[in-house]
Each structure stands twice: as structure tokens, then as C-alpha cells.
Amino acid sequence: MTDEARPIDAADEVAGDAALAAADPNEDGEPGAVDRLYRGLLPENPVHRQLLGMCPTLAVTATVASALTLGLATVAVLVASSLAVSLLRRWIADHVRILVYTVVIASLVTLVDRGIAATLPDLHRALGPYVPLIIVNCVIIGRAEACARRSTPVVALADALGQGGGFLLGLASLAIVRELLATRSVLGWRVLPDAFEPWVIMALPPGAFFTLGLLIAAGNAWRDRGEPESATGTREGAPVSGKIEV
Amino acid sequence: MTEIAELVSIAFAAAIVSNPVLTWFLGICPFLGVSRRLDTAFGMGAAVTFVVTVAATLTFLVQRWVLAPAGLEVLQYVAFILVIAATVQLVELWIRRFQPDLHEAFGAFLPLITSNCMILGTCLLIWLRGHDTLPRAVVYAAASGVGFTLALVLMAGLREELEEADVPGPFQGAPITLIVAGILALAFMGFAGMGRA
Numbered sequence: 001m002t003d004e005a006r007p008i009d010a011a012d013e014v015a016g017d018a019a020l021a022a023a024d025p026n027e028d029g030e031p032g033a034v035d036r037l038y039r040g041l042l043p044e045n046p047v048h049r050q051l052l053g054m055c056p057t058l059a060v061t062a063t064v065a066s067a068l069t070l071g072l073a074t075v076a077v078l079v080a081s082s083l084a085v086s087l088l089r090r091w092i093a094d095h096v097r098i099l100v101y102t103v104v105i106a107s108l109v110t111l112v113d114r115g116i117a118a119t120l121p122d123l124h125r126a127l128g129p130y131v132p133l134i135i136v137n138c139v140i141i142g143r144a145e146a147c148a149r150r151s152t153p154v155v156a157l158a159d160a161l162g163q164g165g166g167f168l169l170g171l172a173s174l175a176i177v178r179e180l181l182a183t184r185s186v187l188g189w190r191v192l193p194d195a196f197e198p199w200v201i202m203a204l205p206p207g208a209f210f211t212l213g214l215l216i217a218a219g220n221a222w223r224d225r226g227e228p229e230s231a232t233g234t235r236e237g238a239p240v241s242g243k244i245e246v
Numbered sequence: 247m248t249e250i251a252e253l254v255s256i257a258f259a260a261a262i263v264s265n266p267v268l269t270w271f272l273g274i275c276p277f278l279g280v281s282r283r284l285d286t287a288f289g290m291g292a293a294v295t296f297v298v299t300v301a302a303t304l305t306f307l308v309q310r311w312v313l314a315p316a317g318l319e320v321l322q323y324v325a326f327i328l329v330i331a332a333t334v335q336l337v338e339l340w341i342r343r344f345q346p347d348l349h350e351a352f353g354a355f356l357p358l359i360t361s362n363c364m365i366l367g368t369c370l371l372i373w374l375r376g377h378d379t380l381p382r383a384v385v386y387a388a389a390s391g392v393g394f395t396l397a398l399v400l401m402a403g404l405r406e407e408l409e410e411a412d413v414p415g416p417f418q419g420a421p422i423t424l425i426v427a428g429i430l431a432l433a434f435m436g437f438a439g440m441g442r443a
Binding site for chain 2: 056058099102106110129137204205209212217221224
């Protein structure tokens with residue numbers, strides 16, 4: 001699916017990023033912990049740049065509350081699974097690793113799911129199948145495959161927090177736009193005046209597709225600002241993702 | 247309502263009214279990734295329909311005859327994902343050995359399906375929506391697969407036309423695909439309220 005993503009522009013990883021990488025190198029030239037943390041948040045944002053985890057992104061962002069609940073649940077599972085995979089990396093045989101990751105992730109999701117059901121039963125019901133579907137969120141198994149299985153726990157933790165934070169940010173950005181336009185308020189705070197006619201469509205499935213399409217296009221436009229149009233065809237490099245889910 | 251009418255109603259709702267892709271957002275990754283050409287869209291759709299039907303049958307039996315009697319419903323997610331992974335492996339072995347034509351048609355898509363959220367999502371939705379007899383569960387799963395194929399094929403048709411269009415720079419690639427998907431979802435909203443939701 002990542003073949004859809006526009007290649008990540010080298011210019012994105014601008015001076016600040018390069019400085020971080022230089023200040024925090026790993027012995028084998030792999031990105032260090034601080035760099036991993038920063039990358040996930042913006043340059044490799046799972047939602048806006050890598051287009052990973054699209055199903056929950058579109059499905060739970062009708063309200064900010066459900067987006068934050070599912071986002072935090074995903075972060076919790078991602079952090080725990082990255083730590084587990086990193087700690088167990090010497091003992092997981094290569095040819096069964098995907099199976100091991102899947103079982104680890106499914107067990108963690110069960111714990112989180114029970115936790116949400118016990119503390120927030122209404123939200124749990126509203127989220128329906130999307131909490132268990134964290135199991136097949138490609139961000140999580142992608143990070144296990146791309147980073148955690150060959151990183152120390154500290155780097156894996158930073159990577160998980162960065163990518164998880166990026167996922168949460170992506171979800172929140174979509175949910176804020178949708179809830180604001182559909183209900184005039186965000187998390188119960190009234191923002192838009194009565195004169196604004198609510199766009200009910202934003203709370204419905206088509207609104208999810210439109211909002212994400214427009215947000216990604218806006219990100220592309222912002223990145224291409226000042227560039228001549230022909231330059232878009234000559235981008236080099238591929239999106240950085242561990243696992244290409246189709 | 248007779249049982250047959252009930253099954254037809256479930257099938258119509260699963261394939262059209264609550265289309266798995268356009269209303270449940272299941273299987274969005276292949277929907278965006280494998281919808282560039284009609285023939286690959288058909289192959290992917292056929293593979294998903296086949297696997298989801300088999301996997302839903304097996305997970306239904308596992309839930310009904312193993313997990314529920316043992317009081318182990320809490321293991322549902324782990325058990326389901328393992329059943330799905332095993333199903334995909336077995337289906338692949340079986341069609342490679344005995345159905346070379348089918349393998350030709352959609353064998354290449356099978357390995358990608360384990361992590362397709364449409365499969366797990368459908369297996370879970372059977373329970374969340376109370377399709378609690380085996381025929382209903384199987385019909386629901388097969389119709390969901392058909393709905394997935396329908397969405398994929400419609401999208402592929404649209405995108406083949408889109409290749410001719412002059413799309414503004416920032417909208418090229420994913421954004422325009424998402425906008426088109428939104429319009430498609432808008433069209434499917436016209437079915438809202440028909441059949442058993």
C-alpha cells in the first residue's frame with residue numbers, strides 16, 4: 001500500500017534532523033533513539049506520510065474522543081510489543097518471527113481491550129471491532145519488523161513512542177477537523193457560531209475519505225512550496241516502512 | 247420472515263448497504279493499493295472472498311464449539327488471528343496442489359491476506375452483529391467478500407479513467423484516490439436504510 005505514498009523528500013529531513021542523527025548515532029550507523037522518536041512524529045508520520053493503519057484512521061475519527069481512545073490504545077500496544085520484541089530478539093527464530101509478533105500483539109490487544117471495556121464501556125461499544133483490529137494494524141507489526149527486532153530496548157521504545165505519537169497525531173488531526181465541521185464543537189467545547197450550518201457529511205464515511213485526502217494534499221502542497229512543478233516528478237527515495245501491507 | 251428471506255436480507259446488507267470497505271473501512275489498504283487495474287482488483291477480490299468465507303466458518307466453529315464451552319472467550323482475538331493465519335496457509339497449499347487455475351488467478355494475493363483487516367473484521371463482526379447461526383455467518387462472510395470485490399472493482403474502473411485526468415500536483419497519488427473513494431462512499435449512502443442494517 002505504501003506504493004501510494006509520495007516518496008519522502010530528503011529535504012524533509014532537514015538540518016534539525018541531520019543534527020539529531022549526528023548527535024545520536026548508533027554504533028552501526030542505524031538511527032539513534034532521539035532520531036527515531038522525531039522521525040515517527042513528522043517526517044515518517046504513519047498516517048500522513050506512510051499511509052499505514054488506514055482502516056482505524058478513517059473509521060474512528062468521527063469524534064475526537066473515540067480517536068484519542070483508539071490512538072492511545074494503539075500507542076500502548078505498540079510500545080509494549082516493541083519492547084517485548086526487542087527484549088526477545090535474540091530468542092525469536094527468524095522463520096517464525098511474524099507468527100511470534102502476531103501472537104504477542106494479539107495478547108497485548110486482548111489486555112488493552114479488556115481494560116477499555118472495564119473503564120469506558122460506552123466508548124468500547126462505540127469502537128466496535130476497531131479495538132481488536134489493532135492486531136492487524138500494520139504500523140505495529142511494521143515497527144517490530146523494521147526496528148524493534150534489531151534494536152536495543154531504548155531505541156525500540158523511542159521508535160515506538162515516535163511512531164505511536166505520530167499515529168495519534170494523525171488520528172487527532174483528522175478527528176478535530178471532522179468533529180468541528182460536523183458538530184461545531186470539539187470534545188464538547190463549542191467553537192463555531194450558530195450561523196455555521198453543521199456539515200453532517202463529515203461525521204459519515206464519505207467525510208472521512210474527503211478529510212484525509214484533503215489533509216494529505218495540503219501536506220504535499222506545503223512540502224512542495226516554492227518548488228517548480230516539474231520537480232515533483234524527480235523525487236528520489238522510497239517511503240520508509242517496515243512492512244508493506246496490501 | 248422465513249430463513250431464506252432472512253439470509254437474502256443479510257447478504258444484501260453485507261454486500262451493499264453496509265459495504266465493508268465504504269462504510270466499515272475494512273480492507274482499505276488493498277482498496278487503495280491494488281485497485282489500479284481491473285484484473286488485479288478481481289484477483290484480490292476473489293482471494294479475499296474465498297479466504298473470508300473459509301475463515302469465518304472456522305472461527306465461527308472455534309468460537310461456538312471450543313472457546314464458549316470452555317469459558318475462554320477472552321482468548322477470542324488470539325484464537326481468531328491464529329485460525330486466519332493457518333487458513334491462509336492451508337488455502338494456499340491446497341490451491342497450489344489441486345487447483346492450479348485458481349492459483350494462477352489469485353495465488354499471488356494470498357500471502358498478503360493474513361494481515362488484511364477485512365478478514366479479522368468480518369469474523370469479529372459476525373459476533374458483534376449477532377449472526378449467530380452457521381448459515382447466517384457464512385452468508386454474511388461470503389457477501390462481505392462480494393461487497394469488498396465490488397468496491398475494489400468499481401474503484402479500479404474509476405482509477406483507470408483517472409489515469410487520463412490531469413490531477414493537480416499535490417493531489418496526485420493517494421489524495422485523489424481518497425477523494426474518489428469518498429464520492430463512491432457518498433453514492434453507497436443512497437442504499438442506507440435498505441435491508442437489515
